[in-house]
Amino acid sequence: MALAPELIPRRTLRGSVTALPLKLLPEPLAIARLAADAEVPGWAWRGSFVSVTRTATELSVVASTAAVPVHATAERTPDGDFGPPTGPAWRALRVEGTLDFGLTGVLAGLAVPLADAGVSIFAVSTHDTDYVLVRDTQLTAALDALRRAGHTVT
Numbered sequence: 001m002a003l004a005p006e007l008i009p010r011r012t013l014r015g016s017v018t019a020l021p022l023k024l025l026p027e028p029l030a031i032a033r034l035a036a037d038a039e040v041p042g043w044a045w046r047g048s049f050v051s052v053t054r055t056a057t058e059l060s061v062v063a064s065t066a067a068v069p070v071h072a073t074a075e076r077t078p079d080g081d082f083g084p085p086t087g088p089a090w091r092a093l094r095v096e097g098t099l100d101f102g103l104t105g106v107l108a109g110l111a112v113p114l115a116d117a118g119v120s121i122f123a124v125s126t127h128d129t130d131y132v133l134v135r136d137t138q139l140t141a142a143l144d145a146l147r148r149a150g151h152t153v154t
Helices: 105-118 136-148
Strands: 021-022 030-036 051-054 059-064 092-096 121-125 130-135
Touching: 021 051, 021 121, 021 130, 030 092, 092 136, 105 121, 105 130
Parallel strands: none
Antiparallel strands: 021 092, 030 059, 051 059, 092 130, 121 130
16 A cells, blocks of 8 residues: 555655654564574564564564563563563554655654654664664653654554
8 A cells, every 4th residue: 555645755855754654563572683594483473563684694583572482682671681571672663554665764754853862773674664663661752752753653
């Protein structure tokens, strides 16, 4: 589904996108790091949001906090420590609709106001859209910063 004409993002003078429609996903997420040559574990596929990325140096898995076993190296505690989950570590904001590959400045339009507010992010892109993950402890600050920048969050 492409963005409706009224949802086509506006741009700032620097080219970043403003006024994006965002959806806060309900599921708390963890970000796990495995060895580069590790098999993708079965637990990685549990939950409504999963991202698996392999590089020459690591295998990163973003998955439901509840799915990641205690022994897995994952950032999933509210204070960003590695270890057993004590609460949701990350929440995902999805850019609504399908983004054209030629559209530029989408992540900048989200990252700049979040950086200005001191909110760190973990970005994930798919074929259709972009997701920005923020720590649960910074969620209120993130939502406030994005709304001040002109984005809508539901």
